[in-house]
Amino acid sequence: MAAKQLNMELFPLKENSQVPSCIHGPALLFERLDQSTKKARKFYACSAFRDRKECPFFLWVDEKMDHSSQSSTNISFSHRLLRKRYIEFKKQPRNNRHLCCTCGLLLLEDEVAKHQQEGHSLKQRIGLKELKSPSFLFTPLDNNKTFAQYLFSKSTVDFLLKTLEYLEFTHILCVGTPRIHEAIQNLKKSEHKIFSSMLLDLDERYAQFYPPALFTKYNMFNHHFFAPEGREKVSEFLKEGKDHVIMVTDPPFGGMVEALASSFTKLSSMWKEQADDGIKTHKGGGLLPTILFFPYFMEKRILEELPSLAMLDYKVDYDNHNLFNGQNKKKGSPVRIFTNISQVLFSLPLQDGYWFCEPCQRFSSHENWHCKDCGACTSKDGTKYVHCDACLRCVKPSRVHCFKCGTCQLIDHECGRKTAAGCHLCGELDHKRRDCPHRTDNYGEEIFVNNRIRKRKKIFSPTISGKRHRMK
Structure with missing residues (x-):
């Protein structure tokens, strides 16, 4: 799901409201502001995909709902059938074990020829050991707004598992973190039964490798379980773990934080409901113990929606992303850990x-x-x-103090240029558009727009630099 744009905003849904659905579950409610006509109109759209090529679902709120558009999940195989195929696949000799990378499907012997004829890419002669690490087998889905499967490096996985063991968490709810889940499952198979884990992910390819007790298809943007038994299995997992449960989640960085926060809050409510008798005092701001991975430059957005979290300094490396790998960047990976667990408990590698x-x-x-x-x-x-003595705060080394602007700026900045913020309707800075007192609409009527909203003028002025000093 795309992040919030200047003329588009996510609106919370009312309790028990009737919401249309697409194949990815209940839609989300958005409002689009037409800058030319100064009118706003609400619409429903797919929670997972903002690209209409990926999911065409779209419905204006003031239009009649087409119930035929409320499609149910349309997957090629049920979870039970996928597991049955997996067992048959393992029985085949290695020379006959092939994976269709195009479909993400483990192929039975009589299916190989058809996929080859259709020009699909095949990974051949799959070993039994390889089946223990499916994230290394699959071609990552790199849609940055929905899947963004950038997979953790071994150093990141090792650090996280060591930390979870030190913190004495035993039940790891892996939301969009398949590599953590498979590492835990492989530990269990090697008789190091430190953890239990369950994977919640939109990528149904993993249903082939894990039974319903270990995997359920889940949309983290609308808290939708694609199978009724999925919710039941998660509830059982949370009840079993009680106060030793932690959620480890790695959402798509292009996704909308407001929607993620809503889903995480609902997962936390499930945890409290199922494990109420066994939960000790947890100062997590309403969230179950959480480790969230997100870039540092999204810190403000994260803390606005999930104020109980704090950002650690640990730089998270990924195997399949050049920008998120410390070996390829002078500054290291921009991805950090956000958590509601006391920071002093995280021992980062010396x-x-x-x-x-x-x-x-x-x-x-x-x-x-x-x-x-x-x-x-x-x-x-x-x-x-x-x-900076003038600003009374620390700033990036690329910035110097401009006394005309009253803040530290880039050396070649344009003095007087301000960044738009606050309400898109009236221009006030103390509220957002959805809370504007000048709103007169509910579902698409014209909205009053204050005449203070105008295009920004470009002003070119010289920069005056102030003093700054380093303090260790």
Whole structure:
């Protein structure tokens, strides 16, 4: 699902409201503002895909609902049948075990010729050991707004499992983290039964490898379980784990944070409902214990929707993404861990340059110096921030203080240029469009627009630099 745009906003659905569905579950409610006519109109769209080529579902709220569009899930094989095929697949000799990379399907012997004739890409002679790590077999689905299957590196997986063991969590709810799930399952098979895990993912290819107790197809943008037994199995898992449950989730970075937050809150409600008798005091702001992976530059959005989370300095590496791999970037990966668990409990690897900051009571990355003036380790992006006496805060090293603008800016910035913020209707900064007091509509009527909304003018002025200093 696409992130929020300037003229489009996600609206919360009313309790027990009738909502149309597509094959990806209940739709989400959006509002689009036409900048030329100053009119807003609400519509329903697919929760998972914003590209109409991927899912064509679209319905204006003020139009009559076409019940024929409320399609049910249309998968080629049921979970039970996929598991039956998997057992048959394992019985075949290795020379006959082939995977269709195009379909993501393990092929039985009499199906291979058809897929070859259709020009599909095949991975041949699959070994039994390879079946234990399906994330290495599949071609990652890299739609950044829906799947974004950028898979964790071995160092990240090892760090996370070591941390979870130290924190004494035993039941790991893997939401969109197949590589963590398969690592845990492989630990169990090697008789290191430290954890139990269950994978919730929109990618149904994993249903071939895991039974319903270990995998269910789930849409994290609308909290939709595609099979009734999926919700039941998750409830059983949460009840069994009680206060030793933690959610480890790696959402698509192009997805809408508001929708994710709503789903995570509902999963947390399931946890509280099922494990109420066995939950000790957990100061998680209403969320079950959570580890969330997201880029540092989305911190503000994350904390707006999930204020109980805090960002760690640990740089998360991925195998199949050049930008999210520390070996290919001077600053390291931009992806961080967000969690509602006390930061002091996360021991980041000293061999990678992380160090423990006594005043902050947390680990910081090697370039993240503690600023005595700010009272914090302030760096976010992998560079050494510098303290600006005029702004009374630390800023990126690429910025200098502009006394005309009153803030630190890039050296070649345009003085007087301001970034649009706040309400798109009246221009006030203390609320968003959906909460604007000037709204007169419910479902698509014209909205009053204050005349203060105007195009930004470009002003070219010289930059005056102020002093700045480093503080370790």
